[in-house]
Structures are given as structure tokens and as C-alpha cells.
Amino acid sequence: MNPAKRFEIFSRFRAANPHPTTELDYTTPFELLIAVLLSAQATDVGVNKATRRLYPVANTPAAILALGIDELKSYIQTIGLYHTKAKNVMATCQMLIDLHGGEVPHSREALEALPGVGRKTANVVLNTAFGDPTIAVDTHIFRVSNRTGIAPGKDVVVVEQKLLKFVPKEFLQDAHHWLILHGRYTCIARKPLCWNCMIADLCEYKAKTLAPAVK
Incomplete structure (x- = not known):
């Protein structure tokens, strides 16, 4: 995947959700x-x-x-x-x-x-909690990074290193949350919802899914 595609992907994530955060409840x-x-x-x-x-x-x-x-x-x-x-x-x-x-x-x-x-x-x-530009690679981020081609890697450490290298600096702070949310609700494990995906035209996943037929 080239840098221009990655920049556009994260630009779209930011436009759709300018201030993403964890879905865990906390105050401290x-x-x-x-x-x-x-x-x-x-x-x-x-x-x-x-x-x-x-x-x-x-x-x-x-x-x-x-x-x-x-x-x-x-x-x-x-x-x-x-x-x-x-x-x-x-x-x-x-x-x-x-x-x-x-x-x-x-x-x-x-x-x-x-x-x-x-x-x-x-x-x-x-x-x-502290605003550092780190990326915690969980199962969602690992799947999205590999499936889309944003940062493919054989294990979570490789994917983390590639994301830190490839994600444009202006998006690094929030990339973690955008990727998790995308994996949790759109690029889901069993069958990604490609037909309802804001980055489907940029994603390099070959087996894109079609919208379910209306009954």
C-alpha cells in the first residue's frame, strides 16, 4: 500500500470520527x-x-x-x-x-x-491516559492491518512496528482507536462488511463482500 492511500484512509477515519476514544469507562x-x-x-x-x-x-x-x-x-x-x-x-x-x-x-x-x-x-x-502516540495491537487492529494492507505482519509486534512507521504522524495519536473501532464494527472477523465500509475503494483486500440481498 502506498503512502497516499494510507493518508486518505486515515483522513476519512478522522472526518467521520474526529475525537475517537476507548469504549471502556474511566475517569482517571x-x-x-x-x-x-x-x-x-x-x-x-x-x-x-x-x-x-x-x-x-x-x-x-x-x-x-x-x-x-x-x-x-x-x-x-x-x-x-x-x-x-x-x-x-x-x-x-x-x-x-x-x-x-x-x-x-x-x-x-x-x-x-x-x-x-x-x-x-x-x-x-x-x-x-497520557496522550502518547502508541498503538496497542489487539486482534481487531491485527486483522484490519493485515486484511486492508495498511500494515501487514506475521505477529502483533511486527504490525505495531509497521503502523508506527507507516501511519502519517498527524494521525498517530488516534490511529489506535480508529483501527479498533473499524475492526469491531465494519471489518469484522467472520465476514467484513465491505459494502458498508468508508475505505472499501482504498482497501487491498481481494475477497470483498457484497451487500446482502434484500428479501
Whole structure:
């Protein structure tokens, strides 16, 4: 894919959605960090249902530690892998207090040192909470990048590196959210909705789908 096509793709994304953001509910960097940590192999809708109950009661590291792990589990038990996630949340809260004064660090290395926080989660927090031009490659971004030809790669690290290289700088801050939303609602996994896609004429996917026949 050539640079002109990529520029036009992201220009259209921006025109349609000038200020994209995460669909996870949060008001502070800490709330975002915990929501993203809980969102692995879970839907944003499911995480939001849990945090809407949890955060009014406990939305700081100290408050969650004061709850205790069993009480925490009662708030997040509707989310997949909640036993493991509860342990990671508690350990992360303890580390934030012990090492960072209870604040979420603005550092990739410090974020990735937190239990249950990998590169993808760190990138989301750096981008969404702190405004860094990072791209967290999840299944949606991986699929869209490969399918469209924007930034094809055999694994998430390669795709991330290519996106950081190929996405025009003026779009880097928001590229993460545009690509996720496009993958979540248009370029969906099973069968992309090419007939309803704003970048279909620019996309290099060969097997484009036609609009369903009207019955």
C-alpha cells in the first residue's frame, strides 16, 4: 500500500470520527489501567458493567486493597478469568503504592513491570491516559492491518512496528482507536462488511463482500 492511500484512509477515519476514544469507562489513569487489565479475553461492555459497580466503591489502589481479594472478586466475577485478574489487580495496586506513590507511572517499563500488564495494556494506557502516540495491537487492529494492507505482519509486534512507521504522524495519536473501532464494527472477523465500509475503494483486500440481498 502506498503512502497516499494510507493518508486518505486515515483522513476519512478522522472526518467521520474526529475525537475517537476507548469504549471502556474511566475517569482517571488508574481506572483505565484496571479496566484494560480486566478486558483481556473479555468485552468492553462486560468490563464496564463490572466497573460501574466497583469504581463508586473503590477506584484507587488503596481502596481496592482495603476491599480485599474476595470482595474484589464479587465485583468482577462476571468477567472471564476473574480469579487470575483479581490477583493481578491486587498485586498491581500494592506495587503502585510501594513504588509509585499510588499513581499510574507514565513509563512503558514501569507499566509492563506491573502484574498482568503486558505491552498491549501499557500501550493503551500510554496512548489514552497520557496522550502518547502508541498503538496497542489487539486482534481487531491485527486483522484490519493485515486484511486492508495498511500494515501487514506475521505477529502483533511486527504490525505495531509497521503502523508506527507507516501511519502519517498527524494521525498517530488516534490511529489506535480508529483501527479498533473499524475492526469491531465494519471489518469484522467472520465476514467484513465491505459494502458498508468508508475505505472499501482504498482497501487491498481481494475477497470483498457484497451487500446482502434484500428479501
